[in-house]
Structures are given as C-alpha cells and as structure tokens.
Amino acid sequence: MADTVNEKQAFQSLLKKIRQIEIKSKKLSTDTFSGNYSSAFKGRGMSFKEVREYAAGDDVRFIDWNTSARFGHPFSKLFEEDRENTLMLLIDCSASNLIGTSHQTKQELITEISALVAFSAIKNNDKVGAIFFTDKIEKFIPPKKGKGHVLHIIAQMLTINPASKHTDIAAALQFLNQVVRNKAIVVLCSDFEDNDTYFKTLKAASYRHDCVGIQVYDAIEAELPKAGLIPFVDAESGELIWVDSANKDVQQNWKSSWQRDSLRISDTLKAARWDFIKFCTGDDYIKNLQSFFVNRIKRR
Missing domain, CATH: 3.40.50.410 (von Willebrand factor, type A domain)
Known part of the structure; x- marks a missing residue:
C-alpha cells in the first residue's frame, strides 16, 4: 500500500513540474519571442503560391510568360516562404x-x-x-x-x-x-x-x-x-x-x-x-x- 501511495505522490509531483514548466514556457514564448524565433530560423525556401496580374514594381524575372501570352497582358508569379x-x-x-x-x-x-x-x-x-x-x-x-x-x-x-x-x-x-x-x-x-x-x-x-x-x-x-x-x-x-x-x-x-x-x-x-x-x-x-x-x- 505504501508503495502505491509513494508512486501516486511521485506521479503527482511529476505532473506539477511539467505544468510549472509549461506555464512558464508558454508565458515566455510570447508573440515577440515566437517572432524572434521565426525570424532567426528561416523556412526551407520559397514555394509557388499563385499568379496575379503584373503590377508596377514587380520583379520582371517572375513574369509568367505562358499566362501573359494567353491573356494578352503580363502576369507575375507570387511565391511564399515554406x-x-x-x-x-x-x-x-x-x-x-x-x-x-x-x-x-x-x-x-x-x-x-x-x-x-x-x-x-x-x-x-x-x-x-x-x-x-x-x-x-x-x-x-x-x-x-x-x-x-x-x-x-x-x-x-x-x-x-x-x-x-x-x-x-x-x-x-x-x-x-x-x-x-x-x-x-x-x-x-x-x-x-x-x-x-x-x-x-x-x-x-x-x-x-x-x-x-x-x-x-x-x-x-x-x-x-x-x-x-x-x-x-x-x-x-x-x-x-x-x-x-x-x-x-x-x-x-x-x-x-x-x-x-x-x-x-x-x-x-x-x-x-x-x-x-x-x-x-x-x-x-x-x-x-x-x-x-x-x-x-x-x-x-
């Protein structure tokens, strides 16, 4: 019986420690800290998102020539970070x-x-x-x-x-x-x-x-x-x-x-x-x- 009580107390103590760490870590990992993490560690690269009509200032290297030819005016490819x-x-x-x-x-x-x-x-x-x-x-x-x-x-x-x-x-x-x-x-x-x-x-x-x-x-x-x-x-x-x-x-x-x-x-x-x-x-x-x-x- 004593072993069961001790095991239960040990388990409750463990849960308390986990909860304390969770509360502290979640409180500290605010949007600011999370944003710093995101900026410090970039994604794996850029992936294609969509095509839209060309706008002034768009990089001409990303013009989609096939789509542009089909519609008769320029379209640009848009990319987003993976x-x-x-x-x-x-x-x-x-x-x-x-x-x-x-x-x-x-x-x-x-x-x-x-x-x-x-x-x-x-x-x-x-x-x-x-x-x-x-x-x-x-x-x-x-x-x-x-x-x-x-x-x-x-x-x-x-x-x-x-x-x-x-x-x-x-x-x-x-x-x-x-x-x-x-x-x-x-x-x-x-x-x-x-x-x-x-x-x-x-x-x-x-x-x-x-x-x-x-x-x-x-x-x-x-x-x-x-x-x-x-x-x-x-x-x-x-x-x-x-x-x-x-x-x-x-x-x-x-x-x-x-x-x-x-x-x-x-x-x-x-x-x-x-x-x-x-x-x-x-x-x-x-x-x-x-x-x-x-x-x-x-x-x-």
Missing part, C-alpha cells in the same frame, strides 16, 4: 549536468531552455523532436507537431534515467545525421564535458542543418568561492579531489582553466559553422536568449 521547419533538440543527460549550486542544476536549466525553444517552435507550426544522449543514445523521440508532443518531451527530460554517466557528443551527432535526412534546426544543449573528438561531426551536421550549440555551466565551475577545503567528485568518473579554495593561486588557476576550456569549446563550434551561446545556472537566460535571437536576425 515556413515549416523541424526542430531537433539534442539533450545531454550525462551525470555532470546534475551539478548545481545556484538553486538550479545544469539539467534543470537545459530543460527550461529546451522547453522555451520547443514552445516557440510549435507556435510557428514547426515539428519538434529530441535525442537524449550520454555516451550512447538514451532515447530518440521523432519530430511531431503539437503541444501534447512537446509536453511528452518535457516529461522525458524530467524522468529519464540514463544507462550511462559519460558523454559522447560525436555519437549523438552521428545518430542525428542518420535519422534526420532533411534540413532541420538543431539545438545542442550540453555542458560539453567531453573530449575534442567531435569537431568532424559538428562540421558534418552544419553542412546539412542550421545548428546552435548551447553550453550550460554552474558558477562554481567558472570561479571558486572562498570556502576553505572543498571536496569535488567528478560526476562521470567518480574521482574525488580536495581543493583549497582559499588559496589565491588555486583560485586563479581554476578560473583560468575554465576560461580556456570555454574558449576552446566556443572556437570549436564556431569553426564548425555553429552558432554558440552559453548560460550559467541561476542567470536570466531569457534576456540572453532574446539577445542571441536578435543578433542572429541582424546577421542573416
């Missing part, structure tokens, strides 16, 4: 994303960002799919439309129990290129706690897709607090180390090391023709994401 896109979320589920010292783990931040982008996508009638990965593919959700489908993806983000603790971004990208043949918007959310063997797969993905890399990190990873000896356990390897956070040299080396790693990640993605943005747990990711969209629109 707006429908597919958004693929690549979600890093490795153990290092469970870290969080600012009232939020990296995994929770990934979930909120992914939910916001996904709701913006379905507001534009795009399909949304997801690949959950560690150093293997943990789960693949094929792209579909609709709020219910996005809620299903969010539920998986909150409940997935990965079989592995480690990270292999290259394997996730290889799987993406196998299962998504047509051009898609690809958003990779990860802390990028991986080796440097994924450059070729990043580049291969960018030739086919419109790609954005989102790095999430925790404040303690970027800068040590002054708290004396601090035990750190590598979430993926289990290795325990003690760090003297009161030592100025240790603090500076820690900070410099993180900055080098972050710059290396940024340079690697940009060299592979990916857009790149990073978020810290506890920060206002909404403002930063909107700025990213606006800047992306200006560059296009």
Whole structure:
C-alpha cells in the first residue's frame, strides 16, 4: 500500500513540474519571442503560391510568360516562404549536468531552455523532436507537431534515467545525421564535458542543418568561492579531489582553466559553422536568449 501511495505522490509531483514548466514556457514564448524565433530560423525556401496580374514594381524575372501570352497582358508569379521547419533538440543527460549550486542544476536549466525553444517552435507550426544522449543514445523521440508532443518531451527530460554517466557528443551527432535526412534546426544543449573528438561531426551536421550549440555551466565551475577545503567528485568518473579554495593561486588557476576550456569549446563550434551561446545556472537566460535571437536576425 505504501508503495502505491509513494508512486501516486511521485506521479503527482511529476505532473506539477511539467505544468510549472509549461506555464512558464508558454508565458515566455510570447508573440515577440515566437517572432524572434521565426525570424532567426528561416523556412526551407520559397514555394509557388499563385499568379496575379503584373503590377508596377514587380520583379520582371517572375513574369509568367505562358499566362501573359494567353491573356494578352503580363502576369507575375507570387511565391511564399515554406515556413515549416523541424526542430531537433539534442539533450545531454550525462551525470555532470546534475551539478548545481545556484538553486538550479545544469539539467534543470537545459530543460527550461529546451522547453522555451520547443514552445516557440510549435507556435510557428514547426515539428519538434529530441535525442537524449550520454555516451550512447538514451532515447530518440521523432519530430511531431503539437503541444501534447512537446509536453511528452518535457516529461522525458524530467524522468529519464540514463544507462550511462559519460558523454559522447560525436555519437549523438552521428545518430542525428542518420535519422534526420532533411534540413532541420538543431539545438545542442550540453555542458560539453567531453573530449575534442567531435569537431568532424559538428562540421558534418552544419553542412546539412542550421545548428546552435548551447553550453550550460554552474558558477562554481567558472570561479571558486572562498570556502576553505572543498571536496569535488567528478560526476562521470567518480574521482574525488580536495581543493583549497582559499588559496589565491588555486583560485586563479581554476578560473583560468575554465576560461580556456570555454574558449576552446566556443572556437570549436564556431569553426564548425555553429552558432554558440552559453548560460550559467541561476542567470536570466531569457534576456540572453532574446539577445542571441536578435543578433542572429541582424546577421542573416
């Protein structure tokens, strides 16, 4: 009986979390944010809409000569953007994303960002799919439309129990290129706690897709607090180390090391023709994401 009660409470807690994320994401994905998404990620191209009589200012290259000859005066072809896109979320589920010292783990931040982008996508009638990965593919959700489908993806983000603790971004990208043949918007959310063997797969993905890399990190990873000896356990390897956070040299080396790693990640993605943005747990990711969209629109 106790197990049944606990299961019911766990299920109700899950529904509450999903509802909270849905409310927050739908509130944030306003017409303005949704419009920024639409402008930042163009459709797949132009498709023929109709023919109408030629009007002053029409591009002469689009005159329909067959129709014009038939009616004895010029007609123009009209085209419209083929707006429908597919958004693929690549979600890093490795153990290092469970870290969080600012009232939020990296995994929770990934979930909120992914939910916001996904709701913006379905507001534009795009399909949304997801690949959950560690150093293997943990789960693949094929792209579909609709709020219910996005809620299903969010539920998986909150409940997935990965079989592995480690990270292999290259394997996730290889799987993406196998299962998504047509051009898609690809958003990779990860802390990028991986080796440097994924450059070729990043580049291969960018030739086919419109790609954005989102790095999430925790404040303690970027800068040590002054708290004396601090035990750190590598979430993926289990290795325990003690760090003297009161030592100025240790603090500076820690900070410099993180900055080098972050710059290396940024340079690697940009060299592979990916857009790149990073978020810290506890920060206002909404403002930063909107700025990213606006800047992306200006560059296009």
